[in-house]
Amino acid sequence: MAGVSQTTVSLVLNGKAESEVRISPETRDRVLQVIRDTGYVADPAARRLAERRNRIYGVFTYEAVFPAESADFYHPFLVGIEECAEEAGCDLLLFTSAKAAQRERRRIFSAESRIRLADGCVLLGRTVDRDDLVRLLAERIPFVSVGRRDDAGGPVPYVGADYPPAVRALVARAAALGHRRMAYVGVGRGAESYADRLRGFIAGVAETGAEGLHLTTTAGLFESGATVVFAEELADGAAIAEAALARGLDVPRDLSIVALGAPTRPVSTDIDFTGFRIPRREMGRRAVELLTRVLERGGNPQELLACELVDGSTLAPVPDER
Amino acid sequence: MAGVSQTTVSLVLNGKAESEVRISPETRDRVLQVIRDTGYVADPAARRLAERRNRIYGVFTYEAVFPAESADFYHPFLVGIEECAEEAGCDLLLFTSAKAAQRERRRIFSAESRIRLADGCVLLGRTVDRDDLVRLLAERIPFVSVGRRDDAGGPVPYVGADYPPAVRALVARAAALGHRRMAYVGVGRGAESYADRLRGFIAGVAETGAEGLHLTTTAGLFESGATVVFAEELADGAAIAEAALARGLDVPRDLSIVALGAPTRPVSTDIDFTGFRIPRREMGRRAVELLTRVLERGGNPQELLACELVDGSTLAPVPDER
């Protein structure tokens, strides 16, 4: 329509006239006019094939991104991811098809995996399969994990929440209020985030010279003599508060509770727990930023974002007498 | 690695051995073994280019899919969309990049539009630009709108909520309770969904022989003598209830309120409004199903899903005496 070759259109479209090849302003305008008239848009698939770049970022989650019920674990991360992708002019590809079989966890790699269609990928999940990480690294697929990950045959690019300092600070605060016997309730392993919390607790206890005990479940908590309990997740904190109430204990007068991870959004409990806020949205944003950087300059960036302490009302001075 | 040509691998990969071309079982197994060993996955971009099919469905929304605040309008639809896409083995491409400029609404068509990368597209939004619809139809891009749309140079494929019968049923119910003077509060136009509600109201009033009035805002409502008010949206209903309370009116004793569209999730108000439930999740599911059908067999399907009535507690018999 403009009487020029496909090459010329491509050059005009990509504004490459500056470099080596030259296109006269008249021709350029003519081409641009036709593009405007017809609304021509380059085929993204062909572009990807030729250019090896798409401006599409994949988002992988092991469960549904849009959960029907349940408190939404992914949502705050995704808010940040979408914000940042929008600013970067990128589209997001959700790997919803990744479910291997009925009722099974999604898989990153499958026969039909469209992961390579994206320029890179953001990984979401409390835990990530080690095998998946190994393979992502081995195949040199650009990605960034949201949440710290242990090495998997090499350093994993991530942006995580910096749990240990936050937990240590809370332990210190409890110690300052006179608590000498503290309990951590939770598995403290499995997910890196749990391990990090427990690590922070242990470090904090060591620093303050307090006595620390680690309980996997609530069993034995009330007999342990602990005056403050650090709950691995908010849900645990709520359960402990309820159990305490059932025993006629007042929180925080008789028992202080610290929740390691503030709620995403208003949850069933109306207790205003002392603890910290996981910067989920910021983590999502930062993950996309890092992914962009990885795509441009490579590297395996690892970042930890600080957790802001939340005062709340469940941490009080230790009772004088029991 | 298997000592065969690229063609053979392609044939094995796509299980085309049945039709015309034949591959011996031994060769097939050998190829499959290598594929398994290496974890080879076909490049989706190249595949799309050659095959003109992707198993990627686009999802277009005019605002953020993951909103930071505000009641989430899109979420229930997306739950259904993701569920169905997962079952169909499709990935979802969110067009987050579509924002033309700062603070502006997203655009379907832009210079960089990746919409053609997807096999088809699901459109979400209270309203959809008519120009966008026209162009989608003109360019024969397969798509399905969630929400009924007026023709745009041709019938628009959609799955919508069937408002008129639901509103009519509620009007009839009010009439059966003795109400003779009813008000509709809302714009009643702009979005097809508003127009449909108002249409249902007008039809219902005509059927029952009641007196119906249409108010764009709450102004004048309490002086109108209406004993029941149909609020276009739940938020309107909540505002009306509050205003009524401020005037010392009891809902529903003095004034009945019907909310045309139940809340997505628990909102600020704790009033249990009489009204109907918009089948958002089902609409999302159905949209994906229809898109799949369109891709396979073409056509411009249009479907309306019934809204289930919600009893609630804000519709009562008309007061004997005012």
Add this chain to the structure above:
DNA sequence: TTCCGTTGCTAATGCGCATTAGTGCGACAT
């Protein structure tokens, strides 16, 4: 022996773009 049909595979092509190595042409110098 020749001819044909079948089996099992591959060479070649095109999808729509980005990129590279040219090519034709006019201006200018020799």
Add this chain to the structure above:
DNA sequence: ATGTCGCACTAATGCGCATTAGCAACGGAA
């Protein structure tokens, strides 16, 4: 008249796949 150079553009190629036409080898029928 001949050579040289820069300008404005194009032909050709490759990206990784699906697809189609075709080819070699072999066996059985004539």
